[in-house]
Amino acid sequence: MLVNKVETAAILLILAVAVGVPQVFATFCQVNNLTYDYPQQVTPGQGVSTAVRISGVCAPDDADYYSVRVDIHDQSGQVLSVNSVPIGYSQGQNWTVTVPNQVIAPNNAGSWEILFAVYVFAAVGSGTVIDSVTINPVTIQVG
Numbered sequence: 001m002l003v004n005k006v007e008t009a010a011i012l013l014i015l016a017v018a019v020g021v022p023q024v025f026a027t028f029c030q031v032n033n034l035t036y037d038y039p040q041q042v043t044p045g046q047g048v049s050t051a052v053r054i055s056g057v058c059a060p061d062d063a064d065y066y067s068v069r070v071d072i073h074d075q076s077g078q079v080l081s082v083n084s085v086p087i088g089y090s091q092g093q094n095w096t097v098t099v100p101n102q103v104i105a106p107n108n109a110g111s112w113e114i115l116f117a118v119y120v121f122a123a124v125g126s127g128t129v130i131d132s133v134t135i136n137p138v139t140i141q142v143g
Contacts, residue, residue, distance in 0.1 A: 029058040029066060029090065029120050029131050036116060041141040042105045048140070050081075052118055053098045060092025065123040066131065070099040073115040080104075080114065087120075109143025 035053040042048055052070045066087035072080045081101040088095070099118075106112055120132040 028062050028064065028122060029056050031056040031118075031120065031132055031134060032094075034118060034134055034136070036136060036138065038138060039140060042112075044105060044107045044109060044142055046105045048103045048105055049100065050103065050116075051098050051100045052116060053096065054118060054120075055094065055096035056090075056120070057092065057094050058087075058090035062091060063089065066090055066095075067121050067123075068097050068099055069119045069121060070101055071117040071119070072101050072103055073117060075113050075115075084121075105140070105142050110141075112140045112142045114138055114140065 031054060033053075033055045037051040037053070039048060050072065052068075054068055058064075058066060066089075067084050068087060069082065069084040071082050074080055080103045083099050083101050085097045085099045087097055103114070114137070116134075116136040116138065118134040118136070119130055121128050122131045
């Protein structure tokens, strides 16, 4: 079974978080601020709106095209939701984007632990590379 590079990166990232590897790295773009918007409590089976607001700046001499993607995972590593928003050509300019996501709460009451994986991607040449990653685990009460 072939797994694409992004799925492999996400799996490795989840494993890295589990064993305590540093959670943020960057190359061409510096992430200055991340704000997570999600409810503290939901009802079982409820549709849940989340949003991640991310701001940063990329190298002034860099001509790559950037985007932000937010994946939401459950404890088992299953991807619950994915959404991307373009940054564009930053070239030293400050940028801010908001990436919304929708997930469905579990049907059972209790603590629901999810993981926000925030990726900044750079379109370099004919491919796409991960420029930075930030991981944030959160707990939402269900019921």
